[in-house]
Amino acid sequence: KNEVEQSPQNLTAQEGEFITINCSYSVGISALHWLQQHPGGGIVSLFMLSSGKKKHGRLIATINIQEKHSSLHITASHPRDSAVYICAVRGADGLTFGKGTHLIIQP
Amino acid sequence: EPEVTQTPSHQVTQMGQEVILRCVPISNHLYFYWYRQILGQKVEFLVSFYNNEISEKSEIFDDQFSVERPDGSNFTLKIRSTKLEDSAMYFCASSEAGYTEETQYFGPGTRLLVL
Numbered sequence A: 001k002n003e004v005e006q007s008p009q010n011l012t013a014q015e016g017e018f019i020t021i022n023c024s025y026s027v028g029i030s031a032l033h034w035l036q037q038h039p040g041g042g043i044v045s046l047f048m049l050s051s052g053k054k055k056h057g058r059l060i061a062t063i064n065i066q067e068k069h070s071s072l073h074i075t076a077s078h079p080r081d082s083a084v085y086i087c088a089v090r091g092a093d094g095l096t097f098g099k100g101t102h103l104i105i106q107p
Numbered sequence B: 001e002p003e004v005t006q007t008p009s010h011q012v013t014q015m016g017q018e019v020i021l022r023c024v025p026i027s028n029h030l031y032f033y034w035y036r037q038i039l040g041q042k043v044e045f046l047v048s049f050y051n052n053e054i055s056e057k058s059e060i061f062d063d064q065f066s067v068e069r070p071d072g073s074n075f076t077l078k079i080r081s082t083k084l085e086d087s088a089m090y091f092c093a094s095s096e097a098g099y100t101e102e103t104q105y106f107g108p109g110t111r112l113l114v115l
Helices: none
Strands: A004-007 A010-014 A019-025 A029-037 A043-049 A052-056 A059-064 A069-074 A083-091 A094-097 A101-106 B005-007 B010-013 B019-024 B031-037 B043-050 B053-057 B065-068 B075-079 B088-095 B110-114
Touching: A004 A083, A010 A019, A019 A029, A019 A083, A019 A101, A029 A069, A043 A052, A043 A059, A043 A069, A069 A083, A094 B043, B005 B088, B010 B019, B019 B031, B019 B088, B019 B110, B043 B065, B043 B075, B075 B088
Parallel strands: A010 A101, B010 B110
Antiparallel strands: A004 A019, A019 A069, A029 A043, A029 A083, A052 A059, A059 A069, A083 A094, A083 A101, B005 B019, B019 B075, B031 B043, B031 B088, B043 B053, B065 B075, B088 B110
Protein backbone atom coordinates (compact mmCIF):
# COMPACT_ATOMS: atom_id res chain seq x y z
CA LYS A 1 0.00 0.00 0.00
CA ASN A 2 1.23 3.47 -0.84
CA GLU A 3 2.52 5.46 2.09
CA VAL A 4 2.03 9.20 1.74
CA GLU A 5 4.05 11.47 3.99
CA GLN A 6 3.67 15.21 4.17
CA SER A 7 6.03 17.66 5.75
CA PRO A 8 5.91 19.74 7.73
CA GLN A 9 2.84 18.68 9.72
CA ASN A 10 2.40 22.23 11.00
CA LEU A 11 3.78 25.47 9.64
CA THR A 12 3.37 29.01 10.94
CA ALA A 13 4.75 31.86 8.84
CA GLN A 14 4.46 35.60 8.46
CA GLU A 15 2.47 37.24 5.72
CA GLY A 16 4.53 37.60 2.56
CA GLU A 17 6.78 34.61 3.16
CA PHE A 18 7.44 31.95 0.53
CA ILE A 19 5.90 28.66 1.65
CA THR A 20 6.88 25.12 0.65
CA ILE A 21 4.92 22.02 1.58
CA ASN A 22 6.29 18.61 0.66
CA CYS A 23 4.70 15.27 -0.18
CA SER A 24 6.51 11.97 -0.60
CA TYR A 25 5.06 8.63 -1.52
CA SER A 26 6.44 5.12 -1.52
CA VAL A 27 5.05 3.49 -4.67
CA GLY A 28 4.78 4.72 -8.24
CA ILE A 29 1.63 6.64 -9.08
CA SER A 30 -0.34 7.82 -12.10
CA ALA A 31 -1.40 11.17 -10.64
CA LEU A 32 -1.07 13.37 -7.60
CA HIS A 33 -3.62 15.79 -6.25
CA TRP A 34 -3.15 18.84 -4.02
CA LEU A 35 -6.21 19.87 -2.03
CA GLN A 36 -6.93 22.72 0.36
CA GLN A 37 -9.20 22.18 3.36
CA HIS A 38 -10.56 25.35 4.92
CA PRO A 39 -11.02 25.76 8.69
CA GLY A 40 -14.75 25.14 8.21
CA GLY A 41 -14.00 21.77 6.64
CA GLY A 42 -14.69 22.48 2.97
CA ILE A 43 -12.28 20.99 0.44
CA VAL A 44 -11.06 22.71 -2.69
CA SER A 45 -9.04 21.05 -5.40
CA LEU A 46 -5.88 23.01 -6.21
CA PHE A 47 -3.93 20.91 -8.70
CA MET A 48 -3.85 17.54 -10.38
CA LEU A 49 -0.37 16.57 -11.57
CA SER A 50 1.04 13.64 -13.42
CA SER A 51 4.35 15.26 -14.37
CA GLY A 52 6.27 18.53 -14.34
CA LYS A 53 4.91 21.72 -12.90
CA LYS A 54 1.67 23.67 -12.75
CA LYS A 55 1.01 27.26 -11.70
CA HIS A 56 -2.19 28.97 -10.69
CA GLY A 57 -1.95 32.47 -9.35
CA ARG A 58 0.39 32.43 -6.34
CA LEU A 59 0.39 28.64 -6.14
CA ILE A 60 2.93 26.41 -7.85
CA ALA A 61 2.99 22.62 -7.74
CA THR A 62 5.82 20.41 -8.92
CA ILE A 63 6.27 16.69 -9.10
CA ASN A 64 9.34 14.51 -9.54
CA ILE A 65 8.15 11.07 -10.56
CA GLN A 66 11.61 9.46 -10.24
CA GLU A 67 12.08 10.75 -6.70
CA LYS A 68 8.41 10.11 -5.77
CA HIS A 69 8.09 13.62 -4.44
CA SER A 70 5.91 16.66 -4.96
CA SER A 71 6.03 20.17 -3.58
CA LEU A 72 3.42 22.87 -3.24
CA HIS A 73 4.71 26.42 -3.11
CA ILE A 74 2.85 29.57 -2.12
CA THR A 75 4.41 32.89 -3.06
CA ALA A 76 3.60 36.12 -1.19
CA SER A 77 1.60 34.23 1.40
CA HIS A 78 -1.49 35.84 2.90
CA PRO A 79 -3.57 35.08 6.01
CA ARG A 80 -6.36 33.78 3.77
CA ASP A 81 -3.97 31.00 2.71
CA SER A 82 -4.31 29.58 6.22
CA ALA A 83 -5.72 26.08 5.77
CA VAL A 84 -4.79 22.40 5.76
CA TYR A 85 -3.08 21.36 2.52
CA ILE A 86 -3.58 17.74 1.58
CA CYS A 87 -1.66 15.60 -0.89
CA ALA A 88 -3.45 12.59 -2.43
CA VAL A 89 -1.90 10.04 -4.77
CA ARG A 90 -3.45 7.72 -7.30
CA GLY A 91 -1.66 4.38 -7.51
CA ALA A 92 -2.34 0.74 -8.25
CA ASP A 93 -3.99 0.33 -4.85
CA GLY A 94 -6.31 3.26 -5.37
CA LEU A 95 -6.40 6.72 -3.89
CA THR A 96 -4.35 7.44 -0.78
CA PHE A 97 -4.38 10.69 1.17
CA GLY A 98 -1.70 12.27 3.31
CA LYS A 99 -2.50 13.58 6.78
CA GLY A 100 -2.19 17.16 5.64
CA THR A 101 -0.05 20.17 6.49
CA HIS A 102 -1.68 22.71 8.76
CA LEU A 103 -0.57 26.16 7.57
CA ILE A 104 -1.10 29.38 9.50
CA ILE A 105 -0.11 32.71 7.97
CA GLN A 106 0.08 35.49 10.51
CA PRO A 107 -0.49 39.13 9.51
CA GLU B 1 -20.20 29.15 -10.89
CA PRO B 2 -21.51 25.55 -10.79
CA GLU B 3 -20.96 23.74 -7.53
CA VAL B 4 -21.56 20.39 -5.87
CA THR B 5 -24.23 20.50 -3.19
CA GLN B 6 -24.89 18.06 -0.36
CA THR B 7 -27.82 17.51 1.96
CA PRO B 8 -28.25 17.43 4.84
CA SER B 9 -25.36 19.47 6.21
CA HIS B 10 -25.66 17.67 9.55
CA GLN B 11 -27.37 14.43 10.52
CA VAL B 12 -27.68 12.73 13.89
CA THR B 13 -28.87 9.14 13.97
CA GLN B 14 -29.11 6.21 16.31
CA MET B 15 -26.80 3.23 15.93
CA GLY B 16 -28.38 0.61 13.69
CA GLN B 17 -30.47 3.08 11.72
CA GLU B 18 -30.19 3.58 7.98
CA VAL B 19 -29.05 6.93 6.63
CA ILE B 20 -29.02 8.34 3.12
CA LEU B 21 -26.65 11.15 2.26
CA ARG B 22 -27.49 13.11 -0.83
CA CYS B 23 -25.33 14.90 -3.35
CA VAL B 24 -26.09 16.90 -6.47
CA PRO B 25 -22.98 16.85 -8.67
CA ILE B 26 -22.18 19.47 -11.28
CA SER B 27 -24.57 18.88 -14.16
CA ASN B 28 -22.18 17.96 -16.98
CA HIS B 29 -19.93 15.80 -14.80
CA LEU B 30 -19.80 12.06 -15.38
CA TYR B 31 -17.67 10.76 -12.51
CA PHE B 32 -18.83 10.82 -8.90
CA TYR B 33 -17.04 10.07 -5.65
CA TRP B 34 -17.64 9.70 -1.95
CA TYR B 35 -15.00 10.33 0.70
CA ARG B 36 -15.12 10.44 4.46
CA GLN B 37 -13.08 12.15 7.15
CA ILE B 38 -13.32 11.01 10.72
CA LEU B 39 -12.78 13.93 13.08
CA GLY B 40 -9.09 14.72 13.40
CA GLN B 41 -8.05 12.12 10.84
CA LYS B 42 -7.15 12.15 7.18
CA VAL B 43 -9.57 12.01 4.29
CA GLU B 44 -10.34 8.49 3.06
CA PHE B 45 -11.65 7.38 -0.31
CA LEU B 46 -14.85 5.33 -0.26
CA VAL B 47 -16.10 4.81 -3.80
CA SER B 48 -16.14 6.12 -7.34
CA PHE B 49 -19.08 5.80 -9.72
CA TYR B 50 -19.32 6.09 -13.48
CA ASN B 51 -21.89 5.09 -16.06
CA ASN B 52 -24.31 3.92 -13.37
CA GLU B 53 -21.94 1.51 -11.74
CA ILE B 54 -19.17 1.46 -9.16
CA SER B 55 -15.81 1.85 -10.86
CA GLU B 56 -13.67 1.55 -7.77
CA LYS B 57 -14.16 1.10 -4.04
CA SER B 58 -11.94 0.99 -0.99
CA GLU B 59 -11.86 -1.68 1.70
CA ILE B 60 -13.90 0.69 3.86
CA PHE B 61 -16.82 0.44 1.43
CA ASP B 62 -18.24 -2.84 2.69
CA ASP B 63 -21.69 -4.38 2.34
CA GLN B 64 -23.30 -1.83 4.63
CA PHE B 65 -22.60 0.91 2.10
CA SER B 66 -24.28 1.42 -1.24
CA VAL B 67 -24.41 4.19 -3.82
CA GLU B 68 -27.05 5.07 -6.32
CA ARG B 69 -27.87 7.64 -8.94
CA PRO B 70 -31.65 7.45 -8.71
CA ASP B 71 -32.31 10.17 -11.25
CA GLY B 72 -30.38 12.48 -13.54
CA SER B 73 -29.20 14.78 -10.80
CA ASN B 74 -28.82 13.09 -7.42
CA PHE B 75 -26.03 10.79 -6.24
CA THR B 76 -26.66 9.09 -2.91
CA LEU B 77 -24.67 7.19 -0.31
CA LYS B 78 -26.66 4.81 1.87
CA ILE B 79 -25.39 3.34 5.10
CA ARG B 80 -27.69 0.45 5.96
CA SER B 81 -27.07 -0.08 9.66
CA THR B 82 -24.98 2.69 11.11
CA LYS B 83 -22.23 2.06 13.65
CA LEU B 84 -20.62 4.48 16.07
CA GLU B 85 -17.47 4.44 13.94
CA ASP B 86 -19.41 5.73 10.92
CA SER B 87 -19.47 9.15 12.57
CA ALA B 88 -17.54 11.36 10.18
CA MET B 89 -17.77 14.12 7.61
CA TYR B 90 -18.80 12.67 4.27
CA PHE B 91 -17.76 14.52 1.13
CA CYS B 92 -19.15 14.03 -2.34
CA ALA B 93 -17.14 15.07 -5.38
CA SER B 94 -17.60 15.05 -9.13
CA SER B 95 -15.43 15.45 -12.18
CA GLU B 96 -15.94 15.78 -15.89
CA ALA B 97 -13.48 12.99 -16.63
CA GLY B 98 -11.79 10.25 -14.64
CA TYR B 99 -9.52 10.91 -11.68
CA THR B 100 -6.26 10.84 -13.55
CA GLU B 101 -7.51 13.28 -16.13
CA GLU B 102 -9.51 15.90 -14.41
CA THR B 103 -9.87 17.98 -11.26
CA GLN B 104 -12.54 16.93 -8.80
CA TYR B 105 -15.00 19.41 -7.32
CA PHE B 106 -16.00 18.79 -3.74
CA GLY B 107 -19.27 19.44 -1.97
CA PRO B 108 -19.37 21.11 1.46
CA GLY B 109 -19.84 17.79 3.25
CA THR B 110 -22.41 16.14 5.51
CA ARG B 111 -21.45 15.75 9.14
CA LEU B 112 -22.87 12.44 10.38
CA LEU B 113 -23.06 11.67 14.08
CA VAL B 114 -24.07 8.18 15.16
CA LEU B 115 -25.19 7.86 18.77
